[in-house]
Amino acid sequence: METLSPRIRLLMRQANKVAESGKRSAATKLYNQVIEEAPETVDAWIGLAGVYRDSDEKEAALEKALELDPGNARATRQLAILHGEIVDEPEIVEVDEIPDQTQLDEPETLNAGELASSAVGPIPAVVQDNPQTAEIQHVHKNAETSLLDEDEHDLEYVEEVLYCANHPKRETHLRCNRCSKPICTSCAQRTPVGYRCPQCIREQEEKYYSATIIDYLLAVLIALPLSLIAGYLATFVGFFVIFLAAAAGSLIGRLVFRAVGRRRGRWMPQLVGVIVVIGGILPAASSLIIFGSFGLSIGLLWSGIYVVMATGAAYYQMR
Numbered sequence: 114m115e116t117l118s119p120r121i122r123l124l125m126r127q128a129n130k131v132a133e134s135g136k137r138s139a140a141t142k143l144y145n146q147v148i149e150e151a152p153e154t155v156d157a158w159i160g161l162a163g164v165y166r167d168s169d170e171k172e173a174a175l176e177k178a179l180e181l182d183p184g185n186a187r188a189t190r191q192l193a194i195l196h197g198e199i200v201d202e203p204e205i206v207e208v209d210e211i212p213d214q215t216q217l218d219e220p221e222t223l224n225a226g227e228l229a230s231s232a233v234g235p236i237p238a239v240v241q242d243n244p245q246t247a248e249i250q251h252v253h254k255n256a257e258t259s260l261l262d263e264d265e266h267d268l269e270y271v272e273e274v275l276y277c278a279n280h281p282k283r284e285t286h287l288r289c290n291r292c293s294k295p296i297c298t299s300c301a302q303r304t305p306v307g308y309r310c311p312q313c314i315r316e317q318e319e320k321y322y323s324a325t326i327i328d329y330l331l332a333v334l335i336a337l338p339l340s341l342i343a344g345y346l347a348t349f350v351g352f353f354v355i356f357l358a359a360a361a362g363s364l365i366g367r368l369v370f371r372a373v374g375r376r377r378g379r380w381m382p383q384l385v386g387v388i389v390v391i392g393g394i395l396p397a398a399s400s401l402i403i404f405g406s407f408g409l410s411i412g413l414l415w416s417g418i419y420v421v422m423a424t425g426a427a428y429y430q431m432r
Contacts, residue, residue: 121151128160137164155182162191171195278310289313324378332369336385336427339365340392347419348396354415355422362389362423366430382431389427393420 117125128143141164147157155178162174172195178188193199277283277297285297290307301308343361347354369385378384393416 117151117154121147121154124150125154125156125160128157132160132164137166140164153181155185155188159185159188159191162188168195318379322377322379324373324376324381328373328376328378329381329384331373332381332384333388335372336365336369336388337392339368340389340423341395342392343389343423344392344394344396344416344419347393347415347423351415354419358419358422359426361419362426363430365389365423366427369427370430377431382428385431386424386428389424390420393417393423 124143124147128140128147131143132140141161144157144161144164147154148161151157158174158178158181162171162178165171165174172192175188175192175195178185179192182188190199275285275288275295277285277300278294279300280297283297283299285295287296287298287301287308288294289296289301289310291309291313294310294312296308296310300310302311302314304314343365347358347361350357366385373381396416
């Protein structure tokens, strides 16, 4: 007879209850979990055959049960029903013959160790008047309590509660699909391959962003003079800045991107965008000296249009 660990017994009880309630999918998962941890559990194979809908899968599970236990009556009967050899009728469970009164008058003496080894079920009535009853009950109760404690411990393992690695007080059912770290909905970032934690996202981005400090300095040296030139021209072309601003911003972004060897930086788009803004505002301020307050208002109008359109175009090219 196979000896099952407390955890496997607990999983089997759960699987049987779920199967009886008609939840085939959940029962299948529990039976498979039992088989994964204890492949020689015959009852798990029989239970799995009971929740399978496909006849081939049922037959395979029952044949596996008979391979492990060739004389198993349940597996043999279910396999015969599957093959149409017998009609599906309720199983008749044989009940052990009740001992007569003469047998009860001379109860078999059980010691505490033998009774405690079962650790389940009530104490037989035949030992109620035995002088060792008190001791037997104490040992039996302690053994049963110990087994229940083990089962409760396994139940906690099965129903494990996860807490977010970044927010320890938040319960969650999500894990990062890269590092398997528990993450809450606030930390989970959806990617084309599933949810990932912020740390894994940053590690992946670090491989993507390869720009160095020299690249940032080079971007400033190239973007600043180009932005100033484009900003001065924007104050003189007037209405045509609406058509030329986006093209100017795209040109600045492309030239900077090529100058840094097509390497991308985490803050490179923001840096180039700020430089384009500066290049558009400074020429407008200088128009105050040349044309007075009226010239400043006109310069700010066209420069504002230029800054909005050119900054977005340059930022897009640097992403």
